[in-house]
Amino acid sequence: SADVVFTLKMIHDHPAVDYSGLWNVITSVSAPDNHTVIVKLKQPSVPILWYLGGQTYILPQHLWSSVSNPVTYTNPDPVGTGPYVLKSFTPQLYVFDRNPHFWQPGKPYINEIRYPSFNSNTSADLLLSQGSVDWTGLFTPDVNKTFANRDPAHNHYWFPPNNVVTLYPNTAKYPFNVLAVRQAISVAIDRNKLYRIGENGYEPPSHPTALVLPANQGTLSPDYANASFTMNTARAASLLERAGFKKGSDGIYVDRNGKRLAFNLNVVSGWTDWVTDCQIMASNLQAAGMDVKVNAISYNSYYSALQMGSFDTAISWTTTGPTPYYLYNSMLGTTNTAPIGQQATSNWERWSDPATDRFLQQYASSLGSTEQQQALSGIQKIMVEQLPTIPLIYGATWYEYSTARFVGWPDQQHPYAVPAPYAAPDEEIVVLNLHQV
Known part of the structure; x- marks a missing residue:
């Protein structure tokens, strides 16, 4: 319990690592004994159990108490309780x-896990097609031809939707703080082309509410039951002309001050499906009078x-729960x-709206x-009418696996965990279920 208290107080003292906003509702934390932690809240909070129990990783006090700044600490010699070191x-x-020394006797069953690095989807696809990869989370064009059909008895994939891929407009800067601009961007995008070409038919257009459907059908407002892009x-x-924009001689709109409607669209270089998506969107937006440059950069940048x-705009994922x-x-x-x-934890478009916050608090x-x-x-x-972000397509959980050497993988009949190797903490659940053939 002392480690829990230490961790929560460290998060309080360094708000930059309070990724779940715990201390927006917590007032105090204490440990009356070695196995009990008391967390007091400012008000009732339904989500706090999920954020505390599922999203907060506990640090050992005897190792971290000497760390002066956990925000910048690189932890060169990590110590954890997981199944691998x-x-x-x-x-x-x-x-x-x-x-x-893993705390579950007899586990894990696999002695070693090797994570190779690839500079693009293309190079990873090559090794996957050659049978050199047991497990990956990879966009693979024509996955049946390049992977599954090469060894139907062992090569498998499953791409369940788990989030919405979104275009993030930076609403803290002009012109993305103008609703008409966000609306014009959204209505100019050919989402079916993103689905068919950019994502090879794996990720259909999303719902305007950004809900993952049909999984969240029960929470969809009746007002938007038939909504679509x-x-x-x-x-x-x-939309642009009613907002005061006029088309220039080069076909690009300019505002009342003569400023061209031109901006960058960020994407990770090597993420070939998203790069293609961005190229499609840039072409769509160019046809609608917006000059958009696809800015393919390293993941860190x-x-x-x-x-x-x-940034101006960026394609990215959304968080689920x-x-x-x-x-x-x-x-x-x-x-x-x-x-x-300043560093934003997840609201990257920098939407700040009292009405939105009241609904979240409610x-x-x-x-x-x-x-x-x-x-x-x-x-x-608010999502449908104000477009704080611009939903694009359903984000698949990329997951390819081979049963040639290992078995115990999750699949559609046994969906015991989010199956992608990048999905924390589910990847630990997966490796603990794997056995060598």
Whole structure:
């Protein structure tokens, strides 16, 4: 219990690592004995159990008490309770060995896990097709031809939807703080082309509320039961012109001050499906009178730009949880954002809206399902009408695996964990179920 108290107090003292906003609702934490922790709250908070129990990793006080700044500490000699320990690390490969002191006797069953690094989907696809990879989370064009059909008895995949891929407009800067611009961007995008070409038919267009359907059908407001996105370049032009933009001689709109509607669209280089998606969107937006440059950069540069707000627009994922509240709170809650130049934990578009925050607070403090649904419906209205972010397509859980050497994988009949190797903490659940053939 002392480690729990230490961890929570450390998070309090360093708000930059309070990724779940715990101390927005916690008032104190104490440990009356070695096995009990008392957390007191400012008000009722339905989500706190998920954030504490599922999203907060406990640190050993005897090792971390000497760390002066956990925000910048690189933890060169990590100590944990997991089933594997780091054996070696290079930029090309890192290797984990079985932890002989793991707290579950007899587990894990696999002695070593090797994580090779690839500079693009294409290079990883090659090894996958050659049978050199046992488990990956990879966008693979024509996965049946390049992987599954090469060894139907052993090569398998499953791409269940688990989030919404979204275009994040930086609403803390002009012109993305103008609703008409966000609306014009959205209506100009051909989401069916993203689905068919960019994502090879794996990820269909998303719902305007950003809900993952049909999984969250029960929380969908009746007002949006039949809502969908439709590309309409003419409407995009109309929206911009009503907002005072005029088309220049080069076909690009300019505002009342003569500033061209030109901006960058960030994406990670090597993420071939998203790069293609961005190229499609840039073409769509060009046709609608917006000059968009696809900015393919390293992951570190891309993620840092999201956090610090040093971007115009970016394609990215969304965070999920037990109910849509967790998506909306992560993506839209003011407590999860920051001014440009300061680190935002998840609200990268920097949406800060009192009405949105009131609905989030209503859900978090309500024990009744009626009040919670009212709050979710209110946020859905904001998503549809104000477009704080611009939903694009359903984000698949990329998951390919081979049973040639190991068995025990999750599949559609046994969905015991999120199956992708990048899904924490589920990847630990998966490796603990694997056995060598």
